[in-house]
Structures are given as structure tokens and as C-alpha cells.
Amino acid sequence: MDELEFLKRDWKKQDGNYPKLSYDQLYKMILKKSSSIVRWIFIISILEFVFWGILTVCLADQEYWIEMEKIHLKGFTIGLYIIGYIITFYFIYRFYRNFRKITATDSASVLMENIINTRKTVKYYIGYVLISTGFTGLVYTFFTFKYHMASMEVKNTSLYEFDYTQWLIFIGAFLVFMLVFLGLIWLFYKLLYGILLNRLQKNYKELKRLEIEN
């Protein structure tokens, strides 16, 4: 078929007319895997949100609210939920923005900036989770003691009174428990996001090296 032969002739003639990407440009393309890492961070954050959401809904039955009322924390708990959701939504939005930005760019410097931003966002997020857990833990413990004890009908209260050292031991034990608990949460997040963040960091270093060489 001479038409195809004719086409082949033209095809060959144009061999030199294709764009020529440099080594660095191609290298940056394979570093684009950053975008898939950031996408995973975004997906995990949503999954995590859904998980906690379901857990809260399942746990917060009528009994739970009665209990909350007893220790005068019903309003506080509702407020906490609302604020918690707002903050979590904000973080999900940030993760989404990072993901969009990282997929939309070709420039290495923007990519690097986004990697830094993503890492920062994740760190803030973990910080937020730790602080909020610590804070609510303290508030709940305090109120439970204050009102639960008051509502208990005990004839001989002196039996239940702590003296100075007992209080110290109690507070110390509580703090240790809290620290261990927060440590576990931290470890969990470190594992969950740490692997992804490490990969991002590696990509970042590569990009940085390229920047310096050029």
C-alpha cells in the first residue's frame, strides 16, 4: 500500500522534530512518585476520620450521655465533638490541597515546597491529635473525680480521703499512664505516616541535590 509507505517516509523525516527532554527533566519525572505518596496521606486521613466518626457514633449511646450529664460534661463533650470535627475537616482539606498542588506541578522547586508543606501538615496533625487527647483525658479524669465522688453516697468519707502522699502517688501514676498512652498514640501515627514521610523526605533530598548540581 503506497499510502502507508508515503506516510512512513514523512514519519521518518520528522524523527528529529520531537521534543528532547534533558536527563534532569526525565529524572524529575520519576520523582513524581511524591504525588502518589501525598495521595496516600490524604486517603489515610479520610479513612482515619471515617473510623473515628463511626466509633464515636457507635459509642455515644444514651447511657453514655447520661453518664456525661452526671459528671457535668455533656455540653463540653458536644462542643468537643464539633470543634474536633471542624479541626479534622480543616486538616483533611489541607491534605487535599497538598495533594492537588503536588499533582499539578512540574517544577522541582514547587514540588520541594509542597513536600515540606505536606510534612509540616502531617506533623501539626499528629501534634493536634496528641494535645487534644491529652487535654480531654485530663478534663475527663478531673470531672469524673470531682462529680462522681460527690454523687457517691459514702458514710465514712474519711476512708476514701487521700492524704498528701497518696494524692502525689495518684497524680504521678496518672501522669505516667497518660504519657504511656500518648506515647502509644504517637507511635501509631509515627508508623502510619512515618513510612510515607520518610519516602517524601528521600525524594526531597534527591530534588535538592539536583537543584544544587544545576
Added chain:
Amino acid sequence: MNKELEHQFVSNLEMHQNIVHKICRIYTNDQASHNDLFQEVTIQLWKAYPKFRGDSKFSTWMYRVALNTAITLYRKKKRSIQTQDYDTVHFRIQAQEYDPKEEQQLSLMYNAVKELNDIDKALVFLYLEDKNYKEISETLGISEVNARVKMNRVKTKLKKILNP
């Protein structure tokens, strides 16, 4: 991934990047999709690279993986949106000696190729790349006889498109 592998891969890709550009040219209609496909193919090649054992030439392996990626993506896209905008300006990158008649003929030919399905496009592409039937059959994973039969059908199809 180790450094050495990355370096090897990018050097090879740099040397043979024309193959990817040409595949993009057959499968896309504008510069933006050309770039998208190029990037996608690059990423797929890189993902597949650890499995490349070097028992075939890098370029041969590249033809296979790149065409597969293009075909897969082309199918996915076809399912979602189908806008065929024949951008002949992009397709005819540059005309060295401008001959209006020849130019028109070529443009018609390229448009006809665009109307082919994904596999037929791959056949035409390999044909234009001067591959023999053995190479075509190996790249597309079909038998040599099958490649011949298919190629003949493509030629008939092209004729029909050009002379309806």
C-alpha cells in the same frame, strides 16, 4: 530504589525518548495530552524497570511497555469522555518542504490513522517504525501470522476511511 538503577534507567530513557514521543503522537491529539501520556509512560516504564532483565534490548522492551501503557490509558479515556478533536497542526509537527498537495494528503492520512482503534494504531505505529512482522508480533504479544492478518485488515480499514 538504588541510585545506580535510577541513573541507568534515566540514561536509557534519555537516549530512547523519541520512541515515547512518537507513541504519544499517535495516541494523543494535543500538546497537553501528549505531555500527560509521556509522563504516564515514563512512570510506568520506571515501575516496570526492575523487571527488565536485559535479555532484550532496552528499546524493544520500551516499545512493549510504552505501547501497553498507551493502549490501557486510551481505553480508560474512551470509556469516560470521547472528544475527538483532530488537531492536525499538532500532528503534523513540521513540514520541511511545503507542498500543499502532499501536505493535504499527509494530513488526511494522519487523520485516518487517528480513527483506528487502539490496537490498530499500535500496528501502524510499529509499521511506521520499520519493524518487521517478527518484531511486531513480539512487541504486541501476538503470533506472526496474526500480525500479518491484522496488518492487512488495518490497510483495508485505512483505505476505506480515505475513500469512503
